[in-house]
Amino acid sequence: MIPSKFDYVRAESVEHVVQLLQDSDGEGKIIAGGHSLLPLMKFRVTEPGKLIDISRIPELKGVRLERDRVIVGAMMTHREVAENPIIKEHIPVLSDAARLVGDIQIRNRGTIGGNIAHGDAVADLPAPALALDANLIISGEDGLDVINIDGFFLGPLITALPENSVVTSISFEIPPSNAKSAYLKYFHPATGYPVVGVAVVLGVNSDGLADYVRIGITGSGDVAYRAKSVEQELIGKPLTEDVITQASKLAADDGDIGSDLFASETYRRNLCSVYTRRAISSLLD
Amino acid sequence: MAGKVGARIKRKEDPRLLTGNGYFSDDIQLPGMLHAAILRSPHAHALIKSINIEKALEAPGVVAIYTGKDLEGKIGRIPSSWLIPGSNLKEAPQYPLAIDRVRYVGDGVVLVIAEDRYGVRDVLDLIEVDYEFLPVSVRQKEAMQENAPLVHDDIENNIAFHWKAGEVPDEEIEEAEVVVRESFNVQRVAPSPIETRAAIGQYNPGNGELTLWCTSQNPHIHRMVLSEVLDISEAKLRVIAPDIGGGFGGKIGVYPDEALIGYAARDLKQPVKWIEERNEHFSAANHGRDEIIDVELAGTRDGKLTAIRVKNTANMGAYLSTFGPGVPTIDFGLMITGAYDIPKAACETFGVYTNTTSTDAYRGAGKPESTYQIERMIDLFAREIGMDPVELRRKNFAKKEDFPFTNAQGLVYDSGDYEKPLNKALEILDYKKLREEQEALRNEGKLVGIGFSTYVELCGFGPSAVAGAIGFQGGVWENATIRVHPSGKVTVFSGTSPHGQGHNTTFSQVVSDKLGIPLEDIEFVFSDTKAVSMGWGTYGSRSVAVGGGAISIAADRIIEKAKKIAAHELETSVEDIEFEDGVFKISGVPGMERKFVDIAKSANYAWNLPEGVEPALEAQAFFDPENFVYPFGTHIVVAEVDKDTGQIELKRYIAVDDVGRVINPLTSEGQVHGGIAQGVGQAMWEGIVYSDQGQLLSGSFMDYTMPKARFFPTIETAFTETLSPVNQLGAKGIGETGTTASIAAVMNAVVDALQPYGVTDVEMPLTPEKIWNIIQTGGENDDTI
Known part of the structure; x- marks a missing residue:
């Protein structure tokens, strides 16, 4: 499995990344952890002429609290995300999902920015990112930009990321204090990618009614999506078994569900429902 | 020093291998070494109209480019080494590169030699081959029909061989009190060792010696066959198998690629190295299994089995590989009665050419398939007459006092005591209690199944006179x-x-x-x-x-x-x-x-x-031993099916094996674990899939699921020791018992779990969707799944 010939350059700063992208005439491709890109290159599915390595840029690292949001540097590895105390305290569904990405070697190399910016329909982190209403902070030719995660994924490996730009960090909303969360994943037996991965953030008020529901689903559709039909069905209702079951039946409705060698569309739709139901139920006492 | 045999001794090999001091093919670096890559057919069946290598010749570092035509008359045909007698076997010629027609996705078309490992791969993209598509035959039963496209023009109905052993007259079946019939598809799998294939050739023009390092399980067979293919004295061809990262049968075969590398090294008088790429391995290295097995099992209502009749339709791929023809015939057909004293048995096997990669021995080679059919049939028969599957097994086992036991096909099992591992396994399992629990769980709507496989395996090849009688081109x-x-x-x-x-x-x-x-x-x-x-x-x-x-x-x-x-x-x-x-x-x-x-x-x-x-x-x-050896044992699987998703959880796996004298319990357990993983892999996850056009759809580990440690419960192993009389050690073979036993054990457990839906079979691999569909339809459409 040998890729085509390519050049390699290590970027020194975010400005340098943008400059290198501009100079590469569309031949440039950002490499972070490389765990999505390199397999594609080895299959010669993609043959970039130049790899721009962003892994040693200090400003892409780190996690910080900013009022009601947590800002995570794009170059944070899955392992770092899984173990970071700020993330674990305020947005635990993100660390829960990061802990289930690939295997330990992949988690040591793969990054949150790459996992999202690559736009792979079977990446794990888009699900919690959707459930946490993430904003992608982007640097490009026209300076800084912010793109909300809902609408970022346009198709398999296609995103709204403008040309010659780079995701520098991701900002996640901290859910209300009564909210609980869970990420539930059905592993593809061959790859370990989610056949379906459901991230749920759920708040229940003192009357026992759902007052906050955000659900992100990845793996089953051509892109990850917010299961808004389920959210709407649940909001303001008591979370009885029947209500959850009925609402979860809508879990595939907001996605564009497909078929492949492993699972048909019908089966995947069922998995979306079952995993949504189970993820929600796991949050109730 | 005494007492080493039977002791748990850590592998002497491991410190060297685990510290990176192994010496594998890819570690070999020779002065002036060139690198090879092979352009392979992307089509299942096509005529080669033209090959344009002009651009490729101009690429930097290119030393030589060979097409099939260039090599005509210079390298001989790659022969099969197991020519089953009395089967009207028709061996189609296999040349080291396709000359005017490609017959499967992965068929070699052009050999490129260049100075650089990366560069030689790039050159493949510069070669233009003009193909004219031909109709394809992909699945064996269709390929046998009249008017099916022919893989080789002169081989009628694509039938490579038609072999029979034993006779069961129709009335034995028709007049029996109970007859159970089922058809099993033992799907095609890829051996997938962690190290792909490799070959390095070095020629000494002074003394005319050619050294070939290659990933061979049997370097002397490689020497014997390749000395003919390359027309070099057997005394001047040295074959070395360095450290090898697994074979599982896939490295038995003498391949065109090895002949090509030997030839190129001699032709260019420079060392040449070829390391197979992983996706290349999926299409160009031999596959295993791919047999459709139709079985009729007859017996009495009180559980005495009287006759078995089996038809195996085996997909041999585009060419007959080195051991290929022996697998669905000798290895399979003489063992169809398994561990049971079934007085009458007959097997008929068709070997069929198709536009797919050749099939050959894969861990167990024929015995997992024969065990699969008989162990599945025993369960179905037990269900039919309302008897506990364990009781039916006991009732029909070859009795301890009858050893050496001659089975209905004439094989003499060297030693055995089939009750012994069964009793031990049942004790570990606590069978009676588990059946009660199963009943209780079923009443709660949970699907739990218990599956048995009380196998016997033929191995330890073996007496050379027998090898000769069954057409094996060599001694053993x-x-x-x-x-x-x-x-x-x-x-x-x-x-x-x-x-x-x-x-x-x-x-x-x-x-x-x-x-x-x-x-x-x-x-x-x-x-x-x-x-x-x-x-x-x-x-x-x-x-x-x-x-x-x-x-x-x-x-x-x-x-x-x-x-x-x-x-x-x-x-x-x-x-x-x-x-x-x-x-x-x-x-x-x-x-x-x-x-x-x-x-x-x-x-x-x-x-x-x-x-x-x-x-x-x-x-x-x-x-030269007087007989083969016949290890046996009992494997039990407890599995639970998730009703909502069809996912199967293996709750317990118990393996009690009797392999005669256990030389090293530690490494033996390792062999059992690995063998089980491979058999369960076939049952649950693995599967080579071709489209109707012969395109390989499962050509990478993205789609081809290998078993992983986290899929398994702790495997509970134990041994009983019934010594073999045929060698001084009293030992039998252990490398393939796990694979042989486990496929049926898993499937029996899952079919047992699904008993409320009335299904008798689920096609392997047991993907969750198939199971979910059975649950959704209440078992109505199980044959279409």
Whole structure:
């Protein structure tokens, strides 16, 4: 499995990344952890002429609290995300999902920015990112930009990321204090990618009614999506078994569900429902 | 030193391998070494109209480019080495590169040699091949029909061979009280060793010697076959198998690629290296299985089995591979009665050419398939007559007192006591209690199943006269030389060829016990045709039973000679010398003794040898066993099905195996674990999938699911020991028992779990969606799944 010939350059700063992208005439491709890109290159599915390595840029690292949001540097590895105390305290569904990405070697190399910016329909982190209403902070030719995660994924490996730009960090909303969360994943037996991965953030008020529901689903559709039909069905209702079951039946409705060698569309739709139901139920006492 | 056999001894190989000091094909670097890549057909069946290599020739570093036409008459056909007699076998010629027609996705078309490993791969993209598509035959039953596209124009109905063994008249089936019929598809799988194939050729123009390092399980077979293919003296061709990262049967075959590399190295007079890419391995290395097995099992209502009739339609791929024809015939068809005393049996096998990769032996080779059908049928028969599947098994087992037992197909099982591992496994399981729990869980709507496989396997290949009678183009005896150095250290030369099994460890234990010397004093030479005079390699779980047998005999010869020298030095007669734990002594005379190292020195110095005794201490033995060996055992699986998703959870896996003498329980457990993972892999996850156009859809690990450790519960293993009479060690083979037993055990458990839905079979692999569909439809459409 040998890729085509390519050049390699290590970027020194975010400005340098943008400059290198501009100079590469569309031949440039950002490499972070490389765990999505390199397999594609080895299959010669993609043959970039130049790899721009962003892994040693200090400003892409780190996690910080900013009022009601947590800002995570794009170059944070899955392992770092899984173990970071700020993330674990305020947005635990993100660390829960990061802990289930690939295997330990992949988690040591793969990054949150790459996992999202690559736009792979079977990446794990888009699900919690959707459930946490993430904003992608982007640097490009026209300076800084912010793109909300809902609408970022346009198709398999296609995103709204403008040309010659780079995701520098991701900002996640901290859910209300009564909210609980869970990420539930059905592993593809061959790859370990989610056949379906459901991230749920759920708040229940003192009357026992759902007052906050955000659900992100990845793996089953051509892109990850917010299961808004389920959210709407649940909001303001008591979370009885029947209500959850009925609402979860809508879990595939907001996605564009497909078929492949492993699972048909019908089966995947069922998995979306079952995993949504189970993820929600796991949050109730 | 005694007591090494039977001890849990850690693998001698591991420190070297685990610290990165292995020496694999890709570690070989030779001065001036060139690199090879092979352009392969992306089409299942097409005429080659033209090949344009102009651009490729101009690429930097290109040294040579060969097409099939260029090599016509220069490299011979790659033959099959198992020509089943009486089967009207038609062997289609396989050339090292396709000449005018490609017959499967992966068929070699152009060989490129260049200076650089990366560069040579780029060159493949510069070659233009103009193909004219031909209609394809992909699935064996369709390929046999009239008007099916022919893979080879002169082979009618694509039938490569038609083999029969045994007779069961129609009335035996039709007039039986109970007949159960089922059709099983034992799907195609890819052996997928962690190391892909490789070959490195080096030619010495001075003496005309060609050295070929390659990933072979049987380097002497490679030498024998390739010396003909390459038209070089067998005495000038040296084949070496360096460290090998697994074979599982996929490295038995003598492949076109190895011939190409040997040829190119000789032609260019420069070393040439070829390392197969992983996606190349999926299409160009032999696959395993792909057999459709139709079975009729007859018996009485009270559970006495009377006759079995089996038809196997085997997909052989585009060409007959090295051992290919033997797998669905001899290996499969003579074992269809399994562990049972079924008086009448018949098997009919069609081998069919298709536009797919060739199939060959894969861990177990024929026995997993035969075990699968009989163990599945036993369960179905038990269900049909309302008998517990364990009881039906007991009732029909070949009885302990009937061993050596002759099965209905005429094979003589060397030794057996089938109740013993069954009882032990049931005890570990607590069967009665579990059945009660199962009933209770079913009432709660949970789907739990218990599956058995009380298998027997044929291995330890084997008696050479039998090999000849069944068309095997070679012998299957083994060869061992033990060389005792003046210091008392020992080098053992063996004709078996390890590729992960741990021969160095287990054989050391045998030699250590025999000669009374420490394990550390024993070194081995395997897998080099220049160092080991002859041998038939490692497959069919033969290394301990046959190779170990040869080593034991050679060790006896060492002791016999050493005793003469000891007797001479101690001034007594040989009859008075006892040898125990590395010491030669005179019975009843304390202090009068010589150590093994003393005799090693005196034999090699030869200052004072008895009359008629030659110098040195070295012995060779050639061991041709009188029979195969037949390990057996009971595997039990407890599985639970998730009703909502169809996912299967393996709750328990119990394996009680009887492989005769267990040389090393630790490495044996490792073999059992690995074998089980591979069999369960077939049952639950693995599967090579071709489209109707012959495109390989499962051509990477993105789609081809390998079993992983986290898919399994702790495997509960135990052994019983019923010694084999056919070799000195009393040992049978263990490499393939796990694979042989486990496929049926898993499937029986899942079908048992799904009993509320009335299904009798689910096609492998057991993907969750298939199970979910059964649950959704209430079992209505199980045949269409």
